[in-house]
Each structure stands twice: as C-alpha cells, then as structure tokens.
Amino acid sequence: MNDLIHTGTQTVWGGEEKPWMQGATQVPVVHSVSFGYQDMDEWMQVAKGEKSGHIYGRNTNPTVQAFEEKVRRLEKGEAATSAATGMGIISSALFGLLSAGDRVVSIKDTYGGTSKLFFEFLPRFNVDVTLCDTTDHAAIETEIAKGCKLVYLETPTNPTIKILDLERLITAAKKAGSIVVVDNTFATPINQNPLQLGADLVLHSATKFLGGHADALGGVICGSRDLVKTIYHFREINGATLHPMAAYLLLRGMKTLHLRVTRQNDSALEIARFLSDHPAVGRVHYPGLAAHDNHEIARQQMRGFGGMLSFELRENSLEGVKRFLPRLRFAHAAANLGAVETIVGIPATTSHVECTAQERAAMGIPEGLIRYSTGIEDPRDLISDLEQALADI
C-alpha cells in the first residue's frame, strides 16, 4: 500500500497488509525472544542487516515492527523505531544523538519528564540546554541562531496548550544546521505532520492518543533513515524495548485513531466554547478558540485542534479543584490522557508530577489548572456533566 492512501484507511491497514502466518488477518503477537536459522549464511546476512528478519527480541520483533510501520505511514517518515514508553524514545533520541559539548535549544513547556532530562540529566553529561519562553518566538530564534546541535519542540504543549509556529522555528533551525525533533503526542498524526513542515524527527508517547485505551505504554519516533538508525542503535543497547503485547494493543488501538481523534477534535471545541461562556470558569486554554494567542498559527498548521484543553476555575484555588473533580461522573481523575474515556487532572499529579512546586511555578504552570482530555463520549453528556459539577462551586 503506498503512502498516498487517505489517513482513515492508513490507520486501519497501514503496516498490516503482510501475509501473516496461517493466513491470520490480525497481526500475530510474536512472544518468541529469539529467531532461529538453519542456514548460517542467511543468519549472518540478517545479523548484518543485509536481509530483513529478526535475531533477538531486544533488537527487533515482527509485532513491534508492524506497529512502527503503521506510525511511519501516518507521519510520512522514511523510517521509524520504538521504545517501551514515550520517555524511553525521548531519552533514546537525546542520548543517542547528543555528545558532551553539544547544545540543545528547547522551550520551558515541554512534558515534565522531558524537562527533567533537560534540567537534571543532560547537564551531567556536559550537554548545555537553553529553555526559552514558549510564547516568545523571537527569543527562540535568537537562541537557535547562536548555534545548537538539536532543537526540541512540542506543540500543543502540556498542560497550558500553547502553540508553536513550527514552520518558523524549523526554518531558523535549518539555517543554524540543527536537528529538529518534535513531540507530536498532543496533536497526533491525524491533526499535524511535523515532518512535512521540515522537522527531522517526530515522536509520540504512544501511551496516549495512538493507543487510545490507557492499557499499554509505548513510544515511537519517525524521520530520516540515518537519524532513526542512530536512535535505534542506542535503544537496542539501553534495552528500553517495546513489548510485543504492548505493540499489539497499540496497533489495535490505532485502527480507530482517525475515528477517535476527529470526534475528540469536535467535542473538545464544543466543550472549550461551553467553558469559556461559563461564569464559574476563568481562563480556558484551547487553540480552537479565537481568543487563543496563537489561534491563527494553529489554524494553518493543524487539521484539527485536538482533544486536549485546560482551564482554571474563577476562584482559582486548589480547594475549588478538590471539590470540582470528584463531582464529574464521566471522567477519570488520573495521570493520563488521550484515551476513549475523558480524563481530568492537575499538573502536580499529571504532566508535571516529576517536578517540584517551585519548578512548576518557574514554568508558569498554576497549581489549580485543570487539564481535560476529551474522550469519545457523547459531548452532550460531557457538557451536562461539567455543568452539574460547576454549579455552586
């Protein structure tokens, strides 16, 4: 199947059209740790990468490969590789591509775990990290122009749903000769394809929207063959390999990715509008709202605005949030996002659980901010649920 098939078909069939064993129509879960050969020459060829095949499960596995191939088709990359979690692929990318003395330019609003790598781990290996104000594109461009090995971007951001102008920042990075990595977890390949805007690598926490059912962890990265090979090589050695059973669950979840995300786009916009008009609600962060600072950029670079939003109660106190969250009937209060069920949480327990209160404050993340991951429920029920929970809050 070529790469020009429409997205809704690609999510169902992409990576799965091989003839599987015994004519199975579904991708088999291959639990075997090793793959045996009668012919030593063939074994050598596979080991050297001259012939396709598998040797040992820490390196490659057929189920895992089908998952990588499905994501690769959707992100329109040359190659893809995966890891056991989103952080597994992010750390494999950073530690695989960077060396002592290199410099990274990124933003203050990256995912909490990623910012931990930036604050705590990379500096120990003498990698210099500059984190810019996410809303100040000129400042980010200035830092990139000073020279850096890698530019790490994320949009929309977690949890304040800020939007970066990818084309603008990628242009700046190309001028400086930097590798551009984009975390596309919030947008999903349904809404945004950073590689088509010139990024070198696009990655996902597959745990979120790709899997979509909050029952499997995983991470994946796509881009040029050379860069992906370098990251794969580090990942096969650090050992953060995606499990075949998780790969299967992610593959199954991804069959409905297009259906789920288009529904979540529509519902989140409706909910964001409802919240904006509600007297008990303060600021609402959603790129689909005309009032969002970068609404125009979002309209140009995204096909849909995504399922993620965040908001503050007018009485912006943690006490109000503690009363509000348990009142919701159709929402898990949990540290996850992108699932079929609606999920709510606050930064201290979700995206930025890894950070201290001071670190969250430094990143401009209010403690009472409510992150809302829109599920696929009927939006009328989600809105009436919010309405009853907000009454006399």
Ligand SMILES: *Cc1c(COP(=O)(O)O)cnc(C)c1O
């Ligand atoms: C959850 C998340 C990650 C980390 O993924 P894990 O699968 O939890 O390791 C990275 N980036 C973003 C934007 C996320 O939401």
